[in-house]
Amino acid sequence: MGETQFPEVQGGGSLILAWQIRNKRVLVVGGGEVAAGRILNVLNADAKVTVVSPREGLNPEVAYRIEKGQVDYVDRKFEPSDLDNVDMVLTAVDDPEASSQIWKLCKERKIAANIADVPPECDFYFGSVHRDGPLQIMVSTNGKGPRFANIVRRSIAEQLPANTGEAITKVGKLRQMLRKVAPGIEEGPKRMAWMIKVSDAYSLEDLCAMDEKDMETLLRFYAPDQVPRYGCLKAMEGELDAFDGSFGFCVGWG
Amino acid sequence: MGETQFPEVQGGGSLILAWQIRNKRVLVVGGGEVAAGRILNVLNADAKVTVVSPREGLNPEVAYRIEKGQVDYVDRKFEPSDLDNVDMVLTAVDDPEASSQIWKLCKERKIAANIADVPPECDFYFGSVHRDGPLQIMVSTNGKGPRFANIVRRSIAEQLPANTGEAITKVGKLRQMLRKVAPGIEEGPKRMAWMIKVSDAYSLEDLCAMDEKDMETLLRFYAPDQVPRYGCLKAMEGELDAFDGSFGFCVGWG
Numbered sequence: 179m180g181e182t183q184f185p186e187v188q189g190g191g192s193l194i195l196a197w198q199i200r201n202k203r204v205l206v207v208g209g210g211e212v213a214a215g216r217i218l219n220v221l222n223a224d225a226k227v228t229v230v231s232p233r234e235g236l237n238p239e240v241a242y243r244i245e246k247g248q249v250d251y252v253d254r255k256f257e258p259s260d261l262d263n264v265d266m267v268l269t270a271v272d273d274p275e276a277s278s279q280i281w282k283l284c285k286e287r288k289i290a291a292n293i294a295d296v297p298p299e300c301d302f303y304f305g306s307v308h309r310d311g312p313l314q315i316m317v318s319t320n321g322k323g324p325r326f327a328n329i330v331r332r333s334i335a336e337q338l339p340a341n342t343g344e345a346i347t348k349v350g351k352l353r354q355m356l357r358k359v360a361p362g363i364e365e366g367p368k369r370m371a372w373m374i375k376v377s378d379a380y381s382l383e384d385l386c387a388m389d390e391k392d393m394e395t396l397l398r399f400y401a402p403d404q405v406p407r408y409g410c411l412k413a414m415e416g417e418l419d420a421f422d423g424s425f426g427f428c429v430g431w432g
Numbered sequence: 433m434g435e436t437q438f439p440e441v442q443g444g445g446s447l448i449l450a451w452q453i454r455n456k457r458v459l460v461v462g463g464g465e466v467a468a469g470r471i472l473n474v475l476n477a478d479a480k481v482t483v484v485s486p487r488e489g490l491n492p493e494v495a496y497r498i499e500k501g502q503v504d505y506v507d508r509k510f511e512p513s514d515l516d517n518v519d520m521v522l523t524a525v526d527d528p529e530a531s532s533q534i535w536k537l538c539k540e541r542k543i544a545a546n547i548a549d550v551p552p553e554c555d556f557y558f559g560s561v562h563r564d565g566p567l568q569i570m571v572s573t574n575g576k577g578p579r580f581a582n583i584v585r586r587s588i589a590e591q592l593p594a595n596t597g598e599a600i601t602k603v604g605k606l607r608q609m610l611r612k613v614a615p616g617i618e619e620g621p622k623r624m625a626w627m628i629k630v631s632d633a634y635s636l637e638d639l640c641a642m643d644e645k646d647m648e649t650l651l652r653f654y655a656p657d658q659v660p661r662y663g664c665l666k667a668m669e670g671e672l673d674a675f676d677g678s679f680g681f682c683v684g685w686g
Binding site for chain 2: 184187190191197223239248289314318347
């Protein structure tokens with residue numbers, strides 16, 4: 179067996195994960211600008227958030243989230259009992275000694291933690307994230323250039339089709355429509371194989387441009403297990419001007 | 433204070449994280465195709481990996497990694513003691529009952545775990561990751577379309593400048609060179625502010641195209657706290673054909 183047939187280990191990276199903290203309790207220690215960013219991060223992932231920070235240290239955004247009831251709030255400095263029943267801890271305070279103490283307590287209790295600005299006291303780092311509905315794209319430079327990560331994220335966001343997030347929802351809808359057209363459990367493998375064919379046949383731009391009518395037309399090709407090209411699909415919808423009369427340019431057309 | 437000045441909470445996302453598992457112990461239960469992918473993921477992040485799986489269930493890639501000593505190997509089914517001193521658990525076995533049992537044990541011991549194909553029994557999901565040296569880009573559709581994530585990842589990889597990963601290393605090098613040119617601790621804030629100006633002034637394409645000579649020329653602008661445009665930089669390097677004789681198009685040129 180040739181050694182080269184398997185991907186080589188690259189090393190030096192992080193394990194990039196989509197952490198599930200929906201309805202989990204996240205403790206944020208500190209109420210400054212960095213804390214404000216962390217709080218938004220975890221609220222966007224549907225966490226239940228407790229902020230511990232003396233009121234005089236609150237930045238306006240944190241104060242706003244407290245006032246709106248988006249987070250629970252404890253108006254004092256951190257105390258060890260704050261860690262009870264907590265699933266994740268994020269600290270952002272200008273007190274290295276207190277931070278280090280919190281990190282040690284978290285490790286004793288096996289709670290995942292990020293001590294801002296102290297890389298060795300972090301189970302995980304944050305990166306620069308582009309969000310578009312169900313789509314999340316995270317850029318990490320593994321600590322080598324946080325501002326560079328922002329540049330790359332902006333460049334990616336500019337180049338993606340405008341409605342990429344929406345396209346994910348549409349593909350999900352296509353899958354649902356397919357289940358209605360071909361509901362049988364025994365159809366499962368054929369359904370899955372056909373959806374894979376669809377994914378392979380269309381570019382990101384095609385998928386983003388697809389509308390409900392296109393999807394209905396496309397579903398007619400499930401029974402014969404075929405996937406016409408996007409231009410072909412459009413042509414069949416009566417836009418025959420764009421259609422040269424032959425089906426030769428259709429992918430999988432029998 | 434207007435409410436609209438702060439970003440609105442979007443909800444429904446994951447918390448995308450760069451997990452640090454360098455030299456941490458990851459237990460992989462199972463030795464099939466999914467396990468092979470997981471193993472490569474964690475090896476790329478420099479984890480120490482133990483694979484538990486009867487030898488007859490090993491896929492060729494997993495067998496190869498065992499043979500090469502890239503992972504530690506236990507030739508039997510999972511036993512609870514396998515969880516001792518383990519920081520993360522990934523299971524990929526075709527046995528829902530055994531998987532569920534492992535998940536429960538992990539939760540009792542507060543070990544982060546991913547049970548393949550059982551979303552409710554996952555602390556985290558994997559996504560589609562593009563890797564280019566220090567750069568990692570992760571695409572997640574939050575479970576809405578894993579194949580769509582691959583399409584987006586491929587599209588991003590195609591559109592990024594070819595040497596984007598290398599450019600991160602170069603920006604890191606520029607930072608090092610700057611510390612030699614202006615080593616004082618008291619220069620810290622000016623150095624940081626100037627690096628931010630550099631990041632803001634250049635496009636991703638500029639940064640990817642920059643060579644060592646460009647960086648040396650650029651560093652001459654640190655003292656006056658300026659950042660010339662990339663075309664201007666090239667012009668000053670004797671490529672005067674491309675230079676129109678005026679410095680009017682230079683950013684921050686006093």
